[in-house]
Structure formats: C-alpha cells, structure tokens
Amino acid sequence: MSKTTLIDYPNLLDDALVKAAQKGDMVAFEELVGRHRDKIYARAFSMLRNEDDAVDLSQEAWVKGWQRLVQFHGDSSFATWMTRIVINLCLDQLRKQKRVRTDSIDQLEEGMGGVERQMPILNPNPTAGLERSELRQRIDKALAQLSYEHRTVLVLHEFEDLEYKMIAKKMQCSIGTVMSRLFYARRKMAALLAGLKREE
Numbered sequence: 364m365s366k367t368t369l370i371d372y373p374n375l376l377d378d379a380l381v382k383a384a385q386k387g388d389m390v391a392f393e394e395l396v397g398r399h400r401d402k403i404y405a406r407a408f409s410m411l412r413n414e415d416d417a418v419d420l421s422q423e424a425w426v427k428g429w430q431r432l433v434q435f436h437g438d439s440s441f442a443t444w445m446t447r448i449v450i451n452l453c454l455d456q457l458r459k460q461k462r463v464r465t466d467s468i469d470q471l472e473e474g475m476g477g478v479e480r481q482m483p484i485l486n487p488n489p490t491a492g493l494e495r496s497e498l499r500q501r502i503d504k505a506l507a508q509l510s511y512e513h514r515t516v517l518v519l520h521e522f523e524d525l526e527y528k529m530i531a532k533k534m535q536c537s538i539g540t541v542m543s544r545l546f547y548a549r550r551k552m553a554a555l556l557a558g559l560k561r562e563e
Contacts, residue, residue, distance in 0.1 A: 377441045385432050392432070396425055399442050403449050409518050410453040412507050420456060424449035450523065454533055457511055505555035513548035520545055 372380065372394040383391035403424055408417035427448050435444055506514055515534060519525045520541075527545075531538045 378437065381432070381435060381437070381441050384429075385435070392429055395441060399445055400425075402442060403445055406446055406518075406522075407449050407453055409503075409506065409522065410450070410515060411456065412514075416456065420452050421449055424452055427452070446523065450519070451533070454515070457515065461511060501556060501559050502552075504559060505552050508555055509548055509551060512544055513551065516541055516544040517548040517552065 370383070370390075372390060375383075375391070375394070377395065377398070380391040380395050384395065400421070404417055404421040407421045407424070408414065411417050411420065424445060428445050431448075435441065506517070509517065512534070516530060519530045519533065520527075525533075527538045527541045530541045534541065
C-alpha cells in the first residue's frame with residue numbers, strides 16, 4: 364500500500380497540505396487547488412471582467428503557486444498568498460491591455476478635482492433587502508461600468524484590504540492618485556447601484 368493512500372487529504376488543514384506539497388506531494392497541492400479554485404477565479408474575474416482571461420490567469424496563478432511554493436512561509440493564509448499571486452498577474456495583464464487614451468480619466472479628474480472633493484458622497488442604500496446573489500450580480504454589473512483604474516483601485520482596497528501605499532506601488536502611481544480614484548470610484552459605484560435599482 365502506498366504512502367499516499369493512507370493520507371486523508373480532504374480532512375487535512377491547508378497548512379498540513381502546504382507542507383506536504385512543499386515536499387513534492389502533488390495530490391496535496393491538487394486538494395488545495397480544489398478548495399480555493401473558485402475564490403482565485405472570482406478574484407481574477409472581478410478584475411478582468413472577462414471569463415476566458417480569468418480562467419487563463421487563474422490557471423497561470425496555480426502554476427506559479429506550485430513553482431513558488433517553497434517561498435510560502437505561512438506569514439498569511441495560503442488562500443491570501445494565492446490571491447496576491449493572481450492579483451499581480453491580473454495587474455500585469457491589465458497594463459498590457461491598457462490603451463493610451465487622449466481624454467484620460469486622470470486628466471478629467473485634474474480638471475474637476477476641486478469640485479469632486481467638495482461634493483457630498485452619495486451614499487444611498489441600494490442594497491437593502493436584496494438576496495446575496497442579486498446583490499452580487501448588481502455589484503458585478505456596476506463594477507463592469509467603471510474604468511480599469513477605478514475598478515482596480517476599488518477591488519484592491521475594498522475586497523483585498525490593501526493600504527493606499529501598497530495600491531500605489533502596484534498601480535505605479537502616487538498615493539494621492541489612489542485616494543482620488545477611490546473617492547471617484549465609490550461615488551460612481553453608489554450612483555450606478557442606485558441607478559440599477561431604479562431600473563428594476
């Protein structure tokens with residue numbers, strides 16, 4: 364009887380599976396993939412807004428995860444570590460796709476900056492009484508209408524809890540730009556969510 368058949372993979376904690384996988388146990392790694400595949404795909408999709416790209420990038424993230432597993436020291440959870448890998452891959456992809464727009468959002472923001480900051484933040488509660496799946500669809504629909512810059516900064520700050528400094532580093536811009544984009548993105552999301560509610 365081989366050693367692997369004696370291991371009860373589904374009942375092992377992530378930490379134990381990671382340790383086994385770091386010693387070359389592919390079955391342990393496959394168990395980790397099975398547990399966290401949906402979350403990693405969902406994060407890729409929330410940033411890329413394209414199913415095929417999200418599938419490709421999340422698969423690439425798992426390949427990188429396996430290759431770099433020796434670098435995982437347990438400072439965060441395995442899921443958090445994998446999420447960081449997929450976010451970095453998505454950011455790289457988005458930078459490649461990004462077209463140079465003459466009428467860029469940044470130029471618009473600079474022109475409207477003063478007014479934008481003085482306006483009250485729209486904070487209706489468009490999500491009250493919604494089922495989770497409906498809410499998810501509505502948030503996804505609203506996110507899809509934001510620009511790359513605003514969607515990315517919102518995902519990194521609201522869903523990944525990254526600090527301004529880290530977001531600025533990842534997006535290669537200043538902290539002030541991050542704050543400005545986040546402010547705009549939140550207001551835009553609130554308005555979009557309220558608009559989607561009225562449509563229904």
